[in-house]
Amino acid sequence: METIDPARITLRPFELTDAADFFSWASNDQRMKNLKWTALASREQALTTIREICMPHLCYCRSA
Template identity: 40%
Template structure:
């Protein structure tokens, strides 16, 4: 079996307020949020605020769902005409199952269709986040280089790798 394909069925859909408990479950895990801009959540109110003020207002922020439960997200941000940034997060119990890779592939197809002006999607990942680097590479993103002291995460300025996917790149089949 291709390690980037998932045997777990998932969908991408917009967030709902009823996702708050699911979001709290994965964003309340320090290992999941270790490389994210967001702080680890501790209350349902924080999750509701996140849905209302981050998920819903963003033009493209989707929940990754298994059995109608939110287990993560994929989103674009920083749209600048021809390019946008893309990021993702998956609950720890779903790591290593190909869901992040499959969701990212699916998201790339959807974003490029929804925003035909975008010719470049880019992703930044901490040099220590080996799992995310593997997800990006399996999803067809190309590593372009090292950005030294690029991102402020949890009070530390860290080095990132930058990856890109161009609208002319080939997206392999998505299994979900």
């Protein structure tokens, strides 16, 4: 397994323009099986999740 240098990681608040990338991982059932929420079914759901959950709660939602 490759080791990632933490100094190279930058976290930032999600933006609406992240919806396509957010959907690409949040729509995968295997990735989401250990989370409290279910996989997303559409890019519109990703956009809504970013707008209504991630953006108002910046301390919980960060993007790399």
